[in-house]
Amino acid sequence: MTMQLYTYFRSSAAYRVRIALNLKGLEAKHIPVHLVNNGGEQHSEMFRRVNPGELVPALIEDDFTLTQSLSMIEYLEEKFPEPPLLPKDLQQRALIRAFSLNIACDIHPLNNLRVLQYLSKTLNASDEQKTEWYRHWVVTGLKALEAQLTHSNGQFCFGDQPSLADCCLIPQVYNAKRFKIDLSDFPKIESIYAHCNSLDAFQKAAPEAQPDAA
Numbered sequence: 001m002t003m004q005l006y007t008y009f010r011s012s013a014a015y016r017v018r019i020a021l022n023l024k025g026l027e028a029k030h031i032p033v034h035l036v037n038n039g040g041e042q043h044s045e046m047f048r049r050v051n052p053g054e055l056v057p058a059l060i061e062d063d064f065t066l067t068q069s070l071s072m073i074e075y076l077e078e079k080f081p082e083p084p085l086l087p088k089d090l091q092q093r094a095l096i097r098a099f100s101l102n103i104a105c106d107i108h109p110l111n112n113l114r115v116l117q118y119l120s121k122t123l124n125a126s127d128e129q130k131t132e133w134y135r136h137w138v139v140t141g142l143k144a145l146e147a148q149l150t151h152s153n154g155q156f157c158f159g160d161q162p163s164l165a166d167c168c169l170i171p172q173v174y175n176a177k178r179f180k181i182d183l184s185d186f187p188k189i190e191s192i193y194a195h196c197n198s199l200d201a202f203q204k205a206a207p208e209a210q211p212d213a214a
Contacts, residue, residue, distance in 0.1 A: 003028040006050060006058040008035045008042075009210035012108055013069035014057035015171035018210075020073040022201035023162055024080050028059070032212035035113055055114075070104050073164055085164045096158050096165045099148055103168040107141035111175070131179065138176050145169070146186045154191040162196065170196050174207065 005021070005028040007014040021028050033056050034041045041047060042054045051058045051067045058065060059072045066072045077085050086093045109115070111134050119125040119133060149157060157165035173193045176183065183190050196202045207213055 004031055004060040005029070006031045006033050006047070006056050006060075007210070007212075008033055008056050009207040009213045010175075011035065011056050012171040012175055013055070013104075015174070015205060015207065016069045016104075016167045017057050017059065017072050018205035019162075019167045019170065019202055020076055020085060020164075022204050023083065023085065023167070024076055026076065026080060030211065032210075034212065070100060070164075070168075073167060077164070083161065085162070085167065087159060087163070092158060095148075096163050099145065099157060099165045100168040102141065102144060102148075103172050106144075107138060107172060110137040134179055135181055138172075138179070138181055141172075142176065142181075142183070142186050142189060146189055149188040149192070152188050152192060154188065155195040157192060162199070162201070166192065166196055169193070170202055 003021075003026070005014070005017060007018065007030050009032070033047055035056070038044075040054075042051075042056060048054060050060070050065065053067060055067070057069055057072065058067050059075075060066075066075060073085065086096060116130055116134065119130050120127070125133070152158065153160060156162055157169055169189065170193060173183070173189060197206070203209065
């Protein structure tokens, strides 16, 4: 059975998994879940049966369902180890995981769509305040990430091939650019972003390349 990926073209978390699938050369049937239309299709009864947390992505293989993007990528890494997204060296693996978790746990959750919607709809934050919130936490996070890239070759975050870290970084930078955040203070990040986006696996995973892009 072909894997199924419940996805939304602008979801950073889904974007990570799309990159990983492409790097592994794996096929997955994309099932779009629009996070804005109809009040957010992730809140529908149908999708709650897939993921009670009402978040994308969700990955289904036969009768097995996963609902966290990094767990999905690690699952793919263990089931389809070539090409590797984590190196054999124990310390390098730990550094890559730490870098990835900085994005997935420290930056992204503060700026996820449901948080931005809560700021505006429940706390009555203005668009300007919401944008300032987003930019503050992204810039704070990118400063920490840039400092961790001391040994980057300017093409990838760690080593000489894409890893879990690149799967996480590229979507985060894409969204930073969408919110017009100045990245001139992060030359390593900008260099990695440019190089990765020259590669087919990243291009095919990009939001604008998705069937549900609007």
